[in-house]
Amino acid sequence: MNLIWRAYQQNSGAIIEDGRVVRYGDAAAELASTRSASTGSATVLCDLSHFGLIYFSGEDAQSFLQGQLSCDVRQIGSTGALYGSYCNPKGRMLASFLIWRDRNGADGGYLMQLPLALLTSVQKRLSMYVLRAKVKLADSSGMLVPMAVAGDDAGSLIQEIMGAIPLAHLDVIHCEKGSVIRLAKNRFELVITPEYAPAVWDGLSKDALPVGGPCWDWLEIKAGIPMITPATQEQFIPQMTNLEAIGGVSFQKGCYPGQEVVSRTQYLGKIKRRMYLANVRLPSSETRVEAGDELFSVDMGDQSSGMVVNAAPSPNGGFDLLAVMQIGSVETGQIRWKSPEGPLLEIMPLPYPVDQQ
Template structure:
């Protein structure tokens, strides 16, 4: 166990598995928007570095790499030639020739392998950054370390700032949410600086905020099974329809312009606080399978389970839906289901 993980354990944390940390405060009501810190062990960083890094990524990703300018960190996805997502991520420019891909930890190695098929033709190296710590800072903002500058502008999500070896990225949510990325060697001291004014919570709290924001991060379970539009990625600005070709671009564009997407991501609540497995079937009143569970996280009061689901577009909030014998209730998305061009976000 390294110093960072040992410190989290000493602070009362318990590592349930590779992805999940829990803290004693998780079982108690947090009150009104407290300051919270959370180790985001379910996320990881794949680094692409070298003189050809921008050109290499431009041919593989749905984002226009030029939009990743050190201030805006666009959402993106990597697809198969058939348009199915291998992984989705956020693209951060952290150096003149260096980019970080923020994605689910289970897809860091698979994406490195996939991109590694093309890397020999470019002057790039692909490195999983296992030496980095990712910390979620959310709720009422605690005092940040002096070297951590807030991303600007403060009212736009997916913006980033960098000071030396510390990167902050603003993520959407009902309250402020910042994702901090820094070397594990410094994470202990930074955590201790913020801890006196914040509550340590497990990363399920951060994942619930992703659900509330309607933001879906693929895991290895989902890889190569969904079109980007099925998780509303174009509604979040994760697809540039104005850039040049990339792997899977033709299929993704055709699905958009011909309106061929028959499934969409929705937010839902499931009766009972026990999480259900990813891929669990959703059935309607006639017993027909109409979708599946994408992500499940027990709600803070444990009375319901918060879900992201991929559901047939023919179903509505009036539909009677179940997972097993548990009632499923759809919730409203916090964004419109329409194309958001990242070009307009960059220009804002």
């Protein structure tokens, strides 16, 4: 987190833990407001400085990324964004991300947003494959301030402050103060230059309630957007996390690490595991559901039948989570957290269709 921005957030009442804003006051009240924002009756504002940004520049930036990532970088253009993944040679995801062109338009480089905890290792690994390509990688996390707005009034608030908003899903606009990405009908991310960030935040917070990072986690989970973390690196191929359903995998592009496994799974194999949305109620308020937690089912006995990808406290009680699970085990209706006798998961519908093959 940019040090000046950190001080500004603390002066605004933010409680920061491990470089992340966790709340501004009553966490439960913030989560309730976020639920209202998801249904259109409130608007919330969240700092996203717990995400890092890798900047790719140089005349070979596009071709380099095209040969490394699961998404088709050529489709991004100057006013679009894509979800994607970076895999190891076995097709297992090292990171998931959102990527877009920077504010310099067609002549600009690319910004890859991923959890800050993964930035250093992913940047180092990608740098190993630059070789003679004319591309440079830089950590731009401290040079830009990411924030997000959700709710039916989000678009009008951003329009007033930024002067324009993107009209379509994953469209991007660039202006003097920074960039705006439309993540959904009523969810936007703003990536603001540090000199404008306090004024933009002040303007938005007049009508949008500041909320902690866990609230944004919950919105992303309800949207079915997977985020690979250190606990889940190299656990899943992209299709297991439904990444192709949100445009994060191209089956028409050329080679990239893991491409043979990913394509073979799509065309010749059968995906035995898929990502589901679920809720679980725990017996104690002291326990938490975490990424990497194992799941069990009757049909698999003592063998794990799944793993939590992401989890966040639910405004409706318990934890909402995204988890990769055996399709057959889900059909039994008996998925349990952490042990064969653990709390039972309630499976909920995802907001997009998924091919179960």
